[in-house]
Amino acid sequence: MKIAILGATGWIGGAILKEALSRGHQVTALVRDPSKLSATDVAVHAVDLEQPLVAQTFAGVDVVIAAVGGRAQQNHDLVASTVQHLLDVLPNAKVPRLLWVGGAGSLEVAPGVTLVSSPDFPAAYKDEALAQGEALQVFRAAQTAINWTFVSPAAEIYPGESEGPYRLGGDSFFTDANGRSRISVTDYAKAMLDEAEQGTHANQRISVAY
Structure with missing residues (x-):
């Protein structure tokens, strides 16, 4: 399978x-600064998300996996706008699928009540969480031929190796036996590639945690 990863130099990407x-x-790695990419066995394209995306960049790609955040450039509007740009461009490039690295903030802790709206949600991550929630809204409102999946990690996603099997959920926030919502970045990546290969959750949000 030919996979293009947007944001491949980030820690999740x-x-x-x-x-x-x-x-x-x-x-194919699509990155803002190719000099930051250490992998040598990948094709590399420089992409500036504040500029229009070009369909030719995605030629021949089977699936795009996008790991986009606004923190590095202090521009959280970039998150939802990138979703829209991809949904506009990928059909012209004949790319059938888009997987998105989402956030946990838009998961529901009760019907209609999101995690980001809870009083204990960390202020430092609120703008980022709200931006990912807006991105999800763009996906859900889109009239598109693209097969998309928005993949929300657990509330705690952290560096580390695989810790064993993960669980998949939907829009509802869920925790492990100790009441924690957690996933290592390695197991999140495994879940993302499992979805890329299997394609079992078309046009919906899924969540990943232990």
């Missing part, structure tokens, strides 16, 4: 890149 290569996929 980098884990997804590593997992994709370990499974033998042909990977």
Whole structure:
């Protein structure tokens, strides 16, 4: 499978890149600064998300996996706008699928009540969580031929190796036996590549946690 990873130099995007290569996929890294990419066995394209995306960049790609956040550029509007740009451009490039690295903030802790709206949600991550929630709304409102999946990690996603099987959920926030919502970035990447290969959750949000 030919996979393009947008944001492959980020820590989540980098884990997804590593997992994709370990499974033998042909990977194209789409990054703002190619000099930051350490992998040598991938094709690389420089992409500035504040500029229009070009369909030719995605030529021949089977699935795009996008790991986009606004924190690095202090521009959280970039998150939802990138979703719209991809939904506009990918059909012209004949790319059928888009997987999105989402956030946990839009998961529901009760019907109609999101995690980001809870009083204990960390203020430092609120703008980022709200931006990912807006991105999800763009996906859900889109009239598009693109097969998309929005993949929300657990509330705690952290560097580390695989810790064992993960669980998949939907829109509802869920925790482990100790009441924690957690996933290592390695197991999140495994879940993302499992979805890329299996394509079992078309046009919906899924969530990943232990």
